[in-house]
Amino acid sequence: MKRQEPLSVGGSCLVLLSALILSLLLSGLLLFLRGTPPVDGIVTLFQGAFGSRWAIEDSILKAIPIFLCSLGVAIAFRLQIWNIGAEGQFALGAIGATWVALSFPQWPKIALLPAMVLAAAVAGGGWGMIPAILRQRLKTNEIIVTLMMNYIAILFLEYLVYGVWKDPTSFGFPMTPEFTEQAIVGKIGTTSINWGLAHCLILGVLVWGFFKFTRTGFEVKACGDNVRAARYAGLPYDRLVVLVMVLSGALAGWAGFLEASATVNRLQPSIMVGYGYTAIVVAWLARLHPLSIGIASFLLAGLRVGVENIQLDLQVPAAFGGIIEGLILLTVLAGGFFTHYRLVRGKK
Amino acid sequence: MEITIIIPLLAAAVQSGTPILYATLGEIITEKSGVLNLGVEGAMIIGALAGFIVSRYTGSPVLGFFAAGIAGSFATSIHGVVCLWFQGNQVVSGLALTILGAGLANYLGTSYVGLSAPGFSPFAVPLLSTIPVLGPIFFNHDILVYISYCIPPVMCLFFSSTRFGLGLRAAGEYPAAATAAGLNVLAYRWFGILAGGFLMGLGGAYLSLAYTHLWTTNLTGGRGWIAVALVIFAFWRPGRAVLGAYLFGSVMALQLRLQALGTQVPSSILLMLPYVLTVFVLVMSSWRKKTNEEPAALGVNVEPVG
Numbered sequence: 269m270k271r272q273e274p275l276s277v278g279g280s281c282l283v284l285l286s287a288l289i290l291s292l293l294l295s296g297l298l299l300f301l302r303g304t305p306p307v308d309g310i311v312t313l314f315q316g317a318f319g320s321r322w323a324i325e326d327s328i329l330k331a332i333p334i335f336l337c338s339l340g341v342a343i344a345f346r347l348q349i350w351n352i353g354a355e356g357q358f359a360l361g362a363i364g365a366t367w368v369a370l371s372f373p374q375w376p377k378i379a380l381l382p383a384m385v386l387a388a389a390v391a392g393g394g395w396g397m398i399p400a401i402l403r404q405r406l407k408t409n410e411i412i413v414t415l416m417m418n419y420i421a422i423l424f425l426e427y428l429v430y431g432v433w434k435d436p437t438s439f440g441f442p443m444t445p446e447f448t449e450q451a452i453v454g455k456i457g458t459t460s461i462n463w464g465l466a467h468c469l470i471l472g473v474l475v476w477g478f479f480k481f482t483r484t485g486f487e488v489k490a491c492g493d494n495v496r497a498a499r500y501a502g503l504p505y506d507r508l509v510v511l512v513m514v515l516s517g518a519l520a521g522w523a524g525f526l527e528a529s530a531t532v533n534r535l536q537p538s539i540m541v542g543y544g545y546t547a548i549v550v551a552w553l554a555r556l557h558p559l560s561i562g563i564a565s566f567l568l569a570g571l572r573v574g575v576e577n578i579q580l581d582l583q584v585p586a587a588f589g590g591i592i593e594g595l596i597l598l599t600v601l602a603g604g605f606f607t608h609y610r611l612v613r614g615k616k
Numbered sequence: 617m618e619i620t621i622i623i624p625l626l627a628a629a630v631q632s633g634t635p636i637l638y639a640t641l642g643e644i645i646t647e648k649s650g651v652l653n654l655g656v657e658g659a660m661i662i663g664a665l666a667g668f669i670v671s672r673y674t675g676s677p678v679l680g681f682f683a684a685g686i687a688g689s690f691a692t693s694i695h696g697v698v699c700l701w702f703q704g705n706q707v708v709s710g711l712a713l714t715i716l717g718a719g720l721a722n723y724l725g726t727s728y729v730g731l732s733a734p735g736f737s738p739f740a741v742p743l744l745s746t747i748p749v750l751g752p753i754f755f756n757h758d759i760l761v762y763i764s765y766c767i768p769p770v771m772c773l774f775f776s777s778t779r780f781g782l783g784l785r786a787a788g789e790y791p792a793a794a795t796a797a798g799l800n801v802l803a804y805r806w807f808g809i810l811a812g813g814f815l816m817g818l819g820g821a822y823l824s825l826a827y828t829h830l831w832t833t834n835l836t837g838g839r840g841w842i843a844v845a846l847v848i849f850a851f852w853r854p855g856r857a858v859l860g861a862y863l864f865g866s867v868m869a870l871q872l873r874l875q876a877l878g879t880q881v882p883s884s885i886l887l888m889l890p891y892v893l894t895v896f897v898l899v900m901s902s903w904r905k906k907t908n909e910e911p912a913a914l915g916v917n918v919e920p921v922g
Contacts, residue, residue: 587722594716601704
């Protein structure tokens with residue numbers, strides 16, 4: 269075994285591809301164990317994800333929240349801050365946006381939507397700021413705090429839709445009344461895709477530009493590579509921790525806004541399907557690069573749509589999606605080894 | 617009047633705290649060897665399912681209990697392969713294990729949802745259970761609770777007085793020095809991961825074989841993450857882990873009682889309690905932390921030699 273220079277882009281892609289193929293093979297094996305023909309299963313999965321116009325539109329639709337959450341997660345990961353809380357920040361974003369939508373339903377669209385975005389970003393960013401401040405002041409472990417705050421946020425959302433915000437005409441279903449037309453982000457042309465896709469493009473470019481061109485972005489990268497050296501050079505590490513967590517939470521909150529406004533047109537617990545956790549897989553898969561995050565979001569969103577398809581066609585449990593996600597992440601992590609080391613034959 | 621309410625409540629606290637105790641002790645062993653395993657939740661749920669299935673088919677909860685431990689070790693061995701052999705990031709690998717474990721357990725367990733398996737039943741320990749107050753709280757449980765009482769003292773002895781335990785701590789504190797002293801750091805870390813996984817699996821089995829005798833989806837409900845937090849609260853000491861686990865047990869027991877009594881407080885707010893408490897406990901322990909008791913090389917991979 270020998271250390272070597274990092275591989276070229278082509279080499280890294282090869283490693284990534286082998287990791288993906290390996291996790292698909294292992295998933296196929298699991299299908300086989302359950303008595304589902306594995307090749308059929310994988311083919312059905314891909315057809316369901318990318319095999320028709322409807323499937324692709326659905327995959328893009330699901331990629332939107334995953335992309336925004338992942339973009340946020342990636343900003344924090346750049347600083348080696350382990351924000352596992354996208355799921356909760358997403359919930360808070362949806363709650364913030366809903367509060368505005370229900371409080372000022374008659375505002376014109378041009379005022380209401382920006383107000384909802386603002387409320388979502390503030391709520392999500394604020395939720396992300398709590399663990400950041402705890403970490404900055406008391407060195408409290410942010411991994412566990414962000415994770416616990418996910419559980420708290422989801423329960424808070426449930427409290428609202430089962431209680432004070434419950435639609436009196438919903439026949440007991442836990443959901444708020446439907447938003448007014450002004451509070452809904454519309455669809456692009458005749459597709460089922462909403463304008464959230466445009467938000468993703470703009471925010472993706474902004475995040476890319478933040479790291480590429482701004483001083484603060486550079487400082488985040490420098491601190492992430494070596495905290496001690498960066499601190500020694502006088503970089504404001506503690507302030508950066510709060511900043512990245514707020515940005516991270518605001519982006520996840522934005523995703524929550526889109527999910528409530530554009531996808532379900534109200535607040536209901538069914539929007540919490542684990543996009544925030546998938547976002548972590550995506551961020552790592554994409555090595556935190558915004559463009560790659562876009563591609564990886566589309567792939568993993570496709571995986572979710574595809575799993576729905578094999579669930580219907582072959583009665584494979586929905587949890588199969590989690591298995592593939594976990595396997596992809598593990599094989600990619602292990603594959604990272606081959607970009608830094610080379611196996612050599614012979615004695616030590 | 618108070619006594620008749622409080623004693624059953626505390627007895628229930630010990631019961632709810634036991635799965636968390638097993639998992640916390642498991643994570644302490646793993647972290648002492650220098651490996652951060654955030655996949656506790658995944659290892660627990662895989663253990664819970666394995667225990668349930670084996671007990672259901674063999675009719676023997678004892679076999680199920682051991683199968684759960686082995687399944688837990690199997691689950692954490694994935695973390696070992698990724699981090700010890702392939703130098704993967706320990707934080708992300710642990711998360712991946714959690715995602716994979718939950719997926720696997722729900723995937724393989726779908727057909728068992730709502731079914732039951734033979735489990736463990738409580739029995740009073742002769743003599744000890746007749747001690748007033750303490751007897752009914754601590755000595756009127758199932759065998760798994762009694763086993764969990766024995767583990768912390770054994771672990772303390774292991775860490776402080778055995779050659780192997782000291783070697784394991786060295787692997788977690790200063791792997792380079794341990795290697796220079798001729799210790800096989802990788803082997804100690806493998807032991808930490810596998811032994812820890814065994815205990816996490818047992819914690820899962822407690823949920824499916826003693827706490828309930830049923831299989832449901834998401835049986836662990838975040839207990840694995842609470843265990844990760846409790847390791848910090850416990851300053852990596854098995855004794856304090858007991859305290860922390862029963863503290864959480866009491867909150868969970870109290871929350872169930874309040875729900876059963878039908879309070880005005882909405883159930884979502886009651887269900888938040890353990891998670892809010894976790895954050896609170898973490899904040900308090902970082903506040904009071906004067907000396908750093910964390911294993912110095914926690915989460916740092918050791919490069920393979922060669």
